[in-house]
Amino acid sequence: MIKGNKAKILQKLKHFGILYGAFTALFFIYFAPVVLTGNLLAPDDDRTQSLPAFLGERTIWTPLVGAGWPVHADPLAQIWYPVSLVLSKIPMPVGWNLFIVSGFSLCSVFLYLYVRLITGKRFPAIVSALVFPLCGCMLAELRHAPVIHSMAYLTAILFVMEKLSRRHSLAWLATGMAALGLCVLNGHMQFVAYILVVVVLYAVFRSLTMKEGQSKFLIDIAALIAVGLAIGAIQILPTWELTKFSVRSKFAFIDFLSYSCHPIQAIGLVTPNALGAMNSMFFNIPYFGLEARPPHFMYLGLLPLITFSAAFLLLRGNVLTLFWLSTGILTFLLAFGNATPLAWILYNIPPFGYFRALSLLYPIAAVSFAIVCGIVLARLMVEKLARRRIVVFAATLFCVACGAISLSVQILQEIIELPERGSLEGTLPPFWENPAILVPFYGSILILVVFLAWLQKPNWRPLKVALLVVAVADLAYVGWFNEWRTAPVPVATTQLPASLPKYRDLLTASNQRLLPSRGVSSSDDECPPNLSRLWKVPSASAFGPLLNTRYLEVLGITEGGFIPVPWTFTSDFRGFDMLAVKFLTVPHGDNRLADYKANDKPIFKKLAEIGKADIFENTRAMPRVWMVGETRLMADADIVRSIRRGELPEGELFDPTKLALVSDAGMKSEGFTSPPKAVRVDNFSGSAKVVSIENRKVLLEAETGTGGFLVLSDLFYPGWKATIDGRQQEIVRTNYVLRGLEIKPGKHSIEFRYEPIYLYIGGAISLLGLLAFFGLLWKALTTKEETSEAAQELAQ
Structure with a gap:
């Protein structure tokens, strides 16, 4: 049969x-x-x-x-x-x-x-x-x-x-x-x-x-x-x-x-x-x-x-x-x-x-x-x-x-x-x-x-x-x-342009990122998303229909990954800095970045002309991970405004190297239950560094004599778990889009690991679906079907 x-x-x-x-x-x-x-x-x-x-x-x-x-x-x-x-x-x-x-x-x-x-x-x-x-x-x-x-x-x-x-x-x-x-x-x-x-x-x-x-x-x-x-x-x-x-x-x-x-x-x-x-x-x-x-x-x-x-x-x-x-x-x-x-x-x-x-x-x-x-x-x-x-x-x-x-x-x-x-x-x-x-x-x-x-x-x-x-x-x-x-696409477009390996290696070594100002419209020399992932270049830009709303809002880019024209950010904007954007690329001859200054010094320094692009260095770019001695509770709208204007609601300057901003509304929508809490440490001292960054795991080391708050410049997203010295601790959404942890005095080993629950549930359901499919297929193979219909099909 x-x-x-x-x-x-x-x-x-x-x-x-x-x-x-x-x-x-x-x-x-x-x-x-x-x-x-x-x-x-x-x-x-x-x-x-x-x-x-x-x-x-x-x-x-x-x-x-x-x-x-x-x-x-x-x-x-x-x-x-x-x-x-x-x-x-x-x-x-x-x-x-x-x-x-x-x-x-x-x-x-x-x-x-x-x-x-x-x-x-x-x-x-x-x-x-x-x-x-x-x-x-x-x-x-x-x-x-x-x-x-x-x-x-x-x-x-x-x-x-x-x-x-x-x-x-x-x-x-x-x-x-x-x-x-x-x-x-x-x-x-x-x-x-x-x-x-x-x-x-x-x-x-x-x-x-x-x-x-x-x-x-x-x-x-x-x-x-x-x-x-x-x-x-x-x-x-x-x-x-x-x-x-x-x-x-x-x-x-x-x-x-x-x-x-x-x-x-x-x-x-x-x-x-x-x-x-x-x-x-x-x-x-x-x-x-x-x-x-x-x-x-x-x-x-x-x-x-x-x-x-x-x-x-x-x-x-x-x-x-x-x-x-x-x-x-x-x-x-x-x-x-x-x-x-x-x-x-x-x-x-x-x-x-x-x-x-x-x-x-x-x-x-x-x-x-x-x-x-x-x-x-x-x-x-x-x-x-x-x-x-x-x-x-x-x-x-x-x-x-x-x-x-x-x-x-x-x-x-x-x-x-x-x-x-x-x-x-x-x-x-x-x-x-x-x-x-x-x-x-x-x-x-x-x-x-x-x-x-x-x-x-x-x-x-x-x-x-x-x-x-x-x-x-x-x-x-x-x-x-x-x-x-x-408009045929040459196979060479899948290869990293000859002008970019140097900067890719620098970014990989420092665990920082590049941002193409024109996003998906960029030339290859500007390193457009998502080709940047294929080329192994860490990019702050992204392209797709489901990009994170908060991320787009705080960085000021669109679904195409580009900065809308005319540019609306000012010299006080701290989004590039806290997202570890070390390099920005613009079309060759575009010198608008040179006009941005802080304390009469240029924020963006032109490094080189690379093919059809110019590459600038952000002199205020922060590392991938750092520690601060103070966090403040704020409404989400105020956090975004503080980052984009570089100024807190009270009129003080916002310095992300010293202060982290935490939502006062909590994070129930992301599946977290702990109430928000402000942290303030007098005479703060502490530092953190990256040990390794993998696709689903980030290892860090932190040392502080006073205790403090650690900020990781990676997207806050459900499914990420954190442990400090092997003990689990809930992650705090920090600076609107990043991950933060409260750290006690001492030297600590910190691990972030991605464990998406919906992937596991969906995978289990898919496995059941596949079992039903193969079971039905096996039954079809072992069940006698009407030969007249099969013969008619073969005749056709």
């Missing part, structure tokens, strides 16, 4: 492997300008976020980012994601490029399987499997590798759900659990939430359209969700804890709307390059549109637009088509943020109010319309249409296309006439010569002609090939002007 079921599963895996290999080869061919030149498919955020996570050390905590960072709790670090873990072992650039391409390939494979299952036809499935990964939003989101992989798991779960709606199968149920678990471990929690909504809606829809077995189907889906989330609990629980202390803990509606699509970007549905090509040029036309999402992000392809229209104009009602049309239209509208009331409704539904970038709903709209495309093509292959209906349809589509292009021309003209776009006057060709208008116009005519010819003989292979070729060529051509090709 085991051998028989094993053979069936191996046959299915073989079929999957063939599909995966074919689609992978196709995408490698498309991305050849980058992969064959030895470069990386890592534009924009991938270069500074996903790539360092992919290649970096998979540790629980790192002291190299910010003032310390819980890597395991950062979902985009993907330390538990098996695909990233395995492919990171392959030498660069092959490993990374395969990681990116695998996301596209998996999207194609599972979308092909799903559309073929619901239509019973190969050709529509192939079309859907290619038009979705090549659409504008997917190629634009190549800058966010987790987005691509999340969409792959959505298509996988849909395929499994459709299988389960037709026949209960333990093997497919286990496959769905694994897909959802991998989706969570992939790390894009926003997509996990979106995908769960789609899964629940699809489950309800399918249960309403099933003739029998609804209860068993819904139980299967509930088990799939429960075990899938359990597998991902090792990521979910630590991320939930991290979110409580991040900027996402309190998200205003205006923040929720950031990075949404703008209505004017709908121009990209028909003329994707009307505003030029971002990070490139479209026939010598530079990009002059909005920064966040260029119009080509909206491009779905001309064939999906034609089939979208056909779903309304040619075919009678079909419930599956209506479901995906409704899903696509709803997510399409939501992607435009405040342009509709839907955004406000979504904002008030937990947990969606903690997310931003509603444009990330657009890939779900795109896959919905790709599925509709496959369904419509399949129905057109079997449904005989009257010539009169075809003529009316063609005429309507031609008029709509002309109207859409005319509207694009009008919008373009209004943009050019804006005062801030005055420099464009005379630089753009007239509309009748503008390739951004002419190419979509002639392209739409070509695809419409091929589509109408195919309608006459929908099962004739040459016409099917012709329709597939023009549909793919249309999308591939638009995607050719995307940043993946125009």
Whole structure:
């Protein structure tokens, strides 16, 4: 019995492997300008976020980012994601490029399987499997590798759900659990939430359209969700804890709307390059549109637009088509943020109010319309249409296309006439010569002609090939002007620039940090986060969506890790000093730091010009650990104000080398119970030094004849425990973001150790989820299944 079921599963895996290999080869061919030149498919955020996570050390905590960072709790670090873990072992650039391409390939494979299952036809499935990964939003989101992989798991779960709606199968149920678990471990929690909504809606829809077995189907889906989330609990629980202390803990509606699509970007549905090509040029036309999402992000392809229209104009009602049309239209509208009331409704539904970038709903709209495309093509292959209906349809589509292009021309003209776009006057060709208008116009005519010819003989292979070729060529051509090709990343970017080893060694020896003023926008010579972690350079900067709110507030940086322009800190600011920021980097020629002085002496001293950057030394930088003789209780707002202004509420100067500030509100939110207490030691004497700093452990030595208070310039975060001479002592949140301990007279050995409770709880739940998954898989191997269904699958 085991051998028989094993053979069936191996046959299915073989079929999957063939599909995966074919689609992978196709995408490698498309991305050849980058992969064959030895470069990386890592534009924009991938270069500074996903790539360092992919290649970096998979540790629980790192002291190299910010003032310390819980890597395991950062979902985009993907330390538990098996695909990233395995492919990171392959030498660069092959490993990374395969990681990116695998996301596209998996999207194609599972979308092909799903559309073929619901239509019973190969050709529509192939079309859907290619038009979705090549659409504008997917190629634009190549800058966010987790987005691509999340969409792959959505298509996988849909395929499994459709299988389960037709026949209960333990093997497919286990496959769905694994897909959802991998989706969570992939790390894009926003997509996990979106995908769960789609899964629940699809489950309800399918249960309403099933003739029998609804209860068993819904139980299967509930088990799939429960075990899938359990597998991902090792990521979910630590991320939930991290979110409580991040900027996402309190998200205003205006923040929720950031990075949404703008209505004017709908121009990209028909003329994707009307505003030029971002990070490139479209026939010598530079990009002059909005920064966040260029119009080509909206491009779905001309064939999906034609089939979208056909779903309304040619075919009678079909419930599956209506479901995906409704899903696509709803997510399409939501992607435009405040342009509709839907955004406000979504904002008030937990947990969606903690997310931003509603444009990330657009890939779900795109896959919905790709599925509709496959369904419509399949129905057109079997449904005989009257010539009169075809003529009316063609005429309507031609008029709509002309109207859409005319509207694009009008919008373009209004943009050019804006005062801030005055420099464009005379630089753009007239509309009748503008390739951004002419190419979509002639392209739409070509695809419409091929589509109408195919309608006459929908099962004739040459016409099917012709329709597939023009549909793919249309999308591939638009995607050719995307940043993946125009801004390839050399493998050398993963190596420390030749100008920085000297300063890295100095920082490592002194246990201090560097701060790039431009954060994630820095050149390599400025040492941007999070590449700095990959290069082993201790950095006070960080980049990510879940950065600690207090840390950003006290240091005065943003989620991008940079100091906002114009700089608002003064010479009295002590944040750099107490966070042990020894070096600051700025673009070459930026001398603003030289203007900061204390007692008529410069605070920042220019050391050298290193490549495209200048590096300055902070002469007031404090060591990693020190002792003071006094602590004062203050409100958190007063502590931040004292650090940023260098002045206490009473008017005294704030000197962090002599005084530590402790919150008078206690630390209950961080899980600590001891009440706050002020310390004051007369005639204080004492010192402390670092013995060693490891990822999860810090060893210190302190000596004081009077007793005092020790301050460690590392981030205060739940899970850190401290012992003094082997006896546990509770850590005090000091100077708003740092760790402090009260020290008694004498010589002491001090140890800080990271023991994250939510990691342990999440790990235990994940272990139970994996046991349930493997138990189900074993039962599937040892249970006799209906051979007719298996034989039918193998025949397909």
